[in-house]
Amino acid sequence: GENVEQHPSTLSVQEGDSAVIKCTYSDSASNYFPWYKQELGKGPQLIIDIRSNVGEKKDQRIAVTLNKTAKHFSLHITETQPEDSAVYFCAASGGANSKLTFGKGITLSVRP
Amino acid sequence: DAGVIQSPRHEVTEMGQEVTLRCKPISGHNSLFWYRQTMMRGLELLIYFNNNVPIDDSGMPEDRFSAKMPNASFSTLKIQPSEPRDSAVYFCASSRTHGIYNEQFFGPGTRLTVL
Numbered sequence: 634g635e636n637v638e639q640h641p642s643t644l645s646v647q648e649g650d651s652a653v654i655k656c657t658y659s660d661s662a663s664n665y666f667p668w669y670k671q672e673l674g675k676g677p678q679l680i681i682d683i684r685s686n687v688g689e690k691k692d693q694r695i696a697v698t699l700n701k702t703a704k705h706f707s708l709h710i711t712e713t714q715p716e717d718s719a720v721y722f723c724a725a726s727g728g729a730n731s732k733l734t735f736g737k738g739i740t741l742s743v744r745p
Numbered sequence: 746d747a748g749v750i751q752s753p754r755h756e757v758t759e760m761g762q763e764v765t766l767r768c769k770p771i772s773g774h775n776s777l778f779w780y781r782q783t784m785m786r787g788l789e790l791l792i793y794f795n796n797n798v799p800i801d802d803s804g805m806p807e808d809r810f811s812a813k814m815p816n817a818s819f820s821t822l823k824i825q826p827s828e829p830r831d832s833a834v835y836f837c838a839s840s841r842t843h844g845i846y847n848e849q850f851f852g853p854g855t856r857l858t859v860l
Contacts, residue, residue: 654842667848674853675853676852676853677836678850678852684846722787732801736787737786737788
């Protein structure tokens, strides 16, 4: 089955700086890669996703890049703000069903 | 829309007791997912349903766990008997249709503590 790994487990940045979170996956058949943000006491919420036929996708301050050859994808957050502090999960999925395999999450702290 | 509704939000029980977690998916969504979140294992998919039918239950840890979806607006996850290692946050999520590109909307979770 699919195995998704995230590194590091925690990341601290100064407000205004950029943050990059990286994930690797194992199944070359995976073709959908969403990112979820989880705030304290809440369920994860989709913030951006990318399909395998695209190398990069942007939405305001966030962007995701995908390298299918190396089987890794990254979340980029520019001009970080304190409200970006949360746990971020990457996930991967492939095939004909809805099953997502999540990484263990990374805790991002943005220092004011 | 009210979003995915889960109850209870917190549950504390003693080892050996039966625990039932409840979920109401977003109206009109056809797929429903149950996840378990722990520090050690992260977010794990337990089971998911499409049109009230279980599609994949390979993540259900053992026979003590069971899930049902009697209709499109209600699902339960039952643990009987419960054990301390079942302590975790359990999330229910729903999506509009079956298929990998559909956003999953998560509920607020149920924090289960088994003493």
